[in-house]
Amino acid sequence: MGIRRITYPSRHRLKGYYRAVTEFELPFDPVLIKMGDWERESGYRLTGELLDLPEPPTSILSMNDVMVVGVLQMAGERGVSIPGDLSVIGFDNRVFSDHLQPSITTMGLPLHEMGFQAMESLYQMINGNQVQQLKMPECRLIERLCERSEQ
Numbered sequence: 193m194g195i196r197r198i199t200y201p202s203r204h205r206l207k208g209y210y211r212a213v214t215e216f217e218l219p220f221d222p223v224l225i226k227m228g229d230w231e232r233e234s235g236y237r238l239t240g241e242l243l244d245l246p247e248p249p250t251s252i253l254s255m256n257d258v259m260v261v262g263v264l265q266m267a268g269e270r271g272v273s274i275p276g277d278l279s280v281i282g283f284d285n286r287v288f289s290d291h292l293q294p295s296i297t298t299m300g301l302p303l304h305e306m307g308f309q310a311m312e313s314l315y316q317m318i319n320g321n322q323v324q325q326l327k328m329p330e331c332r333l334i335e336r337l338c339e340r341s342e343q
Contacts, residue, residue: 232259250280257286257288259282289334290336297336
């Protein structure tokens with residue numbers, strides 16, 4: 193198996209997670225950090241690993257909504273209620289994210305603005321101009337509430 197390289201978005205999302213944990217003085221346990229490949233299967237497999245821990249987590253922050261599909265599938269197979277037993281938050285707000293059952297909260301990426309900035313930078317480079325430092329547009333939290341199951 194080859195060396196897994198951490199992508200630029202992964203690095204920054206992980207950095208943000210660590211900063212939030214530190215800022216709010218939450219316990220940091222590296223055992224709870226799992227590196228997937230952005231696909232459904234890795235969300236499924238890694239959720240199984242987390243649920244097998246002696247003290248499984250009560251929430252999962254997935255680095256994208258595709259992996260959330262695997263999280264939901266594994267939780268369902270294990271009889272883990274979402275959000276009753278496990279809270280799940282995704283990232284990307286993909287088109288299908290609004291249709292997941294149970295519904296999930298996710299971070300919406302400003303894809304239009306990011307694409308516009310990328311095209312503007314490319315245009316400047318093609319024309320031999322200096323490319324300005326890009327400012328990452330702000331993501332926004334897309335809250336989707338679902339009823340807690342009664343158990």
